[in-house]
Amino acid sequence: MSARLPAKGLAVLLGCLAVWELLARQSVALAAYFPPPSQVLLTLVTILASGDLLGHVAASLSRFAQGYAVAGALAVGTGLCLGLWRPLHALFEPLIELLRPMPSPATIPIAILFLGIGDEMKVAVTVYACSWPILLNTIDGVRAIDPVLWNTAATFRLGPWQRFWKVVLPAASPQIVTGLRVSLAIALILVTTSEMVVSNDGLGFYILDRQRSFQIREMYAAIVALAVIGYMLNRLFLGLDGWTMAWHKGLTRKEEIL
Amino acid sequence: MLEVRDLRKEFQPLSGSTVVALASVSFRVAAGQFVSIVGPSGCGKSTLLQCIAGLSRPTAGHVLLHGREVTGPPEGLILLFQEYNKSLMAWRSVLKNVRFGLENRPGMSRNQIDAEARRYLELVGLEGFEAHYPWELSGGMQQRVAIARALVRRPEVLLMDEPFGSLDALTRIELEDALLRLWESLQATIVFVTHDIEEAVYLSDEVYVLSRRPCQVIEEIAVKLERPRNQLTTREDPRFIQARHHIFELISKEMSRA
Numbered sequence: 001m002s003a004r005l006p007a008k009g010l011a012v013l014l015g016c017l018a019v020w021e022l023l024a025r026q027s028v029a030l031a032a033y034f035p036p037p038s039q040v041l042l043t044l045v046t047i048l049a050s051g052d053l054l055g056h057v058a059a060s061l062s063r064f065a066q067g068y069a070v071a072g073a074l075a076v077g078t079g080l081c082l083g084l085w086r087p088l089h090a091l092f093e094p095l096i097e098l099l100r101p102m103p104s105p106a107t108i109p110i111a112i113l114f115l116g117i118g119d120e121m122k123v124a125v126t127v128y129a130c131s132w133p134i135l136l137n138t139i140d141g142v143r144a145i146d147p148v149l150w151n152t153a154a155t156f157r158l159g160p161w162q163r164f165w166k167v168v169l170p171a172a173s174p175q176i177v178t179g180l181r182v183s184l185a186i187a188l189i190l191v192t193t194s195e196m197v198v199s200n201d202g203l204g205f206y207i208l209d210r211q212r213s214f215q216i217r218e219m220y221a222a223i224v225a226l227a228v229i230g231y232m233l234n235r236l237f238l239g240l241d242g243w244t245m246a247w248h249k250g251l252t253r254k255e256e257i258l
Numbered sequence: 259m260l261e262v263r264d265l266r267k268e269f270q271p272l273s274g275s276t277v278v279a280l281a282s283v284s285f286r287v288a289a290g291q292f293v294s295i296v297g298p299s300g301c302g303k304s305t306l307l308q309c310i311a312g313l314s315r316p317t318a319g320h321v322l323l324h325g326r327e328v329t330g331p332p333e334g335l336i337l338l339f340q341e342y343n344k345s346l347m348a349w350r351s352v353l354k355n356v357r358f359g360l361e362n363r364p365g366m367s368r369n370q371i372d373a374e375a376r377r378y379l380e381l382v383g384l385e386g387f388e389a390h391y392p393w394e395l396s397g398g399m400q401q402r403v404a405i406a407r408a409l410v411r412r413p414e415v416l417l418m419d420e421p422f423g424s425l426d427a428l429t430r431i432e433l434e435d436a437l438l439r440l441w442e443s444l445q446a447t448i449v450f451v452t453h454d455i456e457e458a459v460y461l462s463d464e465v466y467v468l469s470r471r472p473c474q475v476i477e478e479i480a481v482k483l484e485r486p487r488n489q490l491t492t493r494e495d496p497r498f499i500q501a502r503h504h505i506f507e508l509i510s511k512e513m514s515r516a
Contacts, residue, residue, distance in 0.1 A: 148344040154313050155337040156411075162362055170349045247349045251393045 035217045044221035053225060059202040060191050061229070063119060067126025068187045075131040076176055079138025084168065089139065100136070104129035104186070105193050112198065122194040122202075129190045134179035141175025142168060174248040177241055184237055188230050203229075259447060260287040260310070260415055265319035267305050279305045281472035282319070287447055287464075289414070292438075294450045294458035296505060297468030298513050303451045306473070307417050310449065311337035323415065334414040340423045342400040346392040352403050353379065353388035359410040378406040381440060398429035405437070409444060418450045422457070431489055434461060438487060455509070459501045460487060467508050470515060477508055 017037050024036035031039075047053040082089040107125050115121040145168065153167045195204025203226050210219040242249065267280040279302040287293050297303055308314040310321050312331040321328040323335060339345045346355050356375040360366055366374075379385055382402040392400050401421060408416060422430045438461060441448055452458050458465045465479045481501055483492055492498055 146341075146344045148339050148341045149347075151308075151313050151337070152339070152345045154331050155311055155335075156359065156362065157331050157333065158362055166358070166361070167347075170347070173349070247391055250391060251348050254393050 033216050035220060039217055040220040040224060043217040044224055047218060047221055048225075053206070053222065056201055056203050056206045056222070057225065057229070060195065060204065063122045063126065063191045063195075063202065064187050066119075067123045067191065068130055068183065070123070071127045071130035071183060071187070072134060072180060074127065075134035075179070076138050078131075079135045079176075079179075080142060080164075080168070080172070082135075083139040083142025083172070096135070100132050104190060105197075108194055108197050111194075117198045122191060122199070125194050126187050126190040130183040130187045133182035133186065134176070137175045137179030137182075138172060141172030144175070145171045174245055177245055181234075181237055181241065184233055185230065188226075188233070192226065259289040259324055260449070261320075261322040261325075262286075262306075262310060263320045263322065265306070265309060265321065266317045267302070267309060267314070268317045278472035280309070280316070281469075281474045283468075283474055284319075285466055285475055285478065287415075287449060289447055290445050291463045292441055292448045292450065292461055293464045293466065294452060294462040295466045295468060296452060296455055296458045296509065297473065298470050298509055299453055301468050301471050302473040303453075303468065304419055306468075307337060307419050307449070307451055311335060311417055313337065335417065336408040336411060336413040336415075337417045337419065338404055338408050338421055340420040342397070342404045342421075343393070345404055346400060346407075348391065348393055350391075351388065352384065352390050352392060352395070355392060355403055356406045356410055359407040363411070374410055375406075378410040379403075381409070381443075382406045382436065396429075397425050398433055401425065401433060402436070405440070409440060409446070412444070413446060415447045415449065418448065420451055420453065423453070430457070435489065437461070438485075442485070455502055455505050456493065459483075459498055459505065460489075460492060465501070465505060467505055470512050476512070479505060 021036045021038060024031050024034050035043075044053075082092060104125065107128050108121075111121040111124045111128075115124055149167060149171060153163045158166065191202070192204035192207075195202035196208045199205040203222055207219055207222045207226070210216070210222065262283055262285050265280055265283040266278070269277045269279055271277060283306060285293075295303055295306070305314065309316045310328065312321075312328045312335075315329075323332050326332075328335075347358065350358065353372075353375055356379055357371050360371045360374060363371075376385075376388065379388060382405055384399065384402055384406065387395065387399070392403055395403070405421075422433055425433065434457065437448075450458070450461060459481055462481050465481060466475050467477045467479065468474070469476045479501055481497075483495060483497055
């Protein structure tokens with residue numbers, strides 16, 4: 001079943017591409033702003049080979065990496081504190097609940113005011129947007145630790161640090177990883193959006209710039225590149241997740257059977 | 259060696275009046291004894307164990323271990339829980355769970371800890387399962403892991419909170435005998451809480467019968483049956499049947515008390 005599913009999924013994907021190809025080839029006028037995928041792919045190879053796109057990819061990935069890393073450290077740290085210390089959480093909960101649902105791109109103008117239009121601004125909005133899923137999942141993960149586990153740590157006389165490293169962190173880790181995975185896509189969204197608002201490099205800038213100068217095939221090629229990057233980052237993450245969280249996958253599978 | 263003196267524990271619920279879980283509980287346990295505590299369900303048996311283990315502060319009264327007041331989890335005493343699946347660390351293999359029992363013991367090398375953990379896994383009959391995760395094992399085997407993790411610390415006192423309560427009858431019988439063998443060879447003191455009267459009589463030197471809430475000891479029954487005990491002959495012994503009969507009457511009188 002699971003072995004056949006990707007093959008079927010792949011067939012649907014190829015089918016869509018074929019329909020796109022056929023539709024786009026119906027008229028030259030249509031192909032001007034809706035080029036067939038074969039041409040988009042050719043353009044992608046060309047701009048990659050000429051080195052034209054690589055600088056933009058590197059700029060975007062660098063912002064992504066900085067923003068994601070800072071958000072991860074900041075939100076996991078804050079989440080652990082808030083999860084462990086209830087009075088602190090009660091203090092900050094209303095603020096979190098107010099800020100969290102606000103669409104993150106709304107912070108871009110504020111970030112421009114304070115940080116200008118450089119990398120700092122783009123990294124800052126990425127950090128802001130990525131932090132929420134990581135923060136909330138970390139808090140939940142810590143608070144969901146069973147009292148029996150706390151009591152086990154106590155009866156074995158674990159000190160505060162040992163309790164943190166040997167119990168809290170591993171017990172909350174599946175939830176933390178879930179937050180990190182959700183934030184992966186969000187980071188890419190915010191990097192692209194902020195580059196579209198104001199930038200002179202990066203994939204977001206490149207896509208919008210090529211659209212404005214009516215280089216439609218280049219625009220599509222860069223979008224495809226972005227999609228592939230997103231896909232590969234997710235695959236990379238799932239690989240790491242499957243490796244470090246194998247115990248949790250086994251445990252939840254067991255619970256499903258029972 | 260272990261003395262509980264006039265122990266009183268009150269809870270203050272969010273709404274309503276104070277709940278007195280323990281009214282005034284007193285008893286002494288001599289070194290090397292196997293003592294069981296039985297009582298109607300909800301009478302505060304678990305609260306009593308948590309107070310003895312230093313996990314919960316009594317409202318009044320004292321717990322003395324070797325004449326010294328217990329104010330926090332004391333060295334040389336381990337509380338073992340009924341919920342082995344919550345108490346064991348799902349992210350650690352069976353061996354690493356047992357190692358956990360010694361990891362915060364100063365002055366032990368990794369190799370020494372490893373050797374001790376393997377020795378105790380063998381004692382509880384789990385050699386060959388070192389690399390498994392706890393959730394891959396049956397309930398009875400998981401509780402064996404928890405017992406090995408507790409015993410590897412060589413506690414003087416082992417408190418057990420309905421450890422076999424969620425296991426099926428045959429597994430229970432197996433673990434009762436395994437526990438008695440371990441107790442005899444390791445010469446620990448065991449305080450065993452159960453709601454199973456027969457189990458209490460079968461295992462113990464002394465059975466303490468608790469009243470309904472607010473809880474106190476209503477009778478101490480000495481069980482003068484030879485060891486090693488035997489699931490068939492011990493349970494058929496007239497003294498066994500007499501003790502069971504007596505305790506059953508005490509508890510059913512308690513339960514029917516308005």
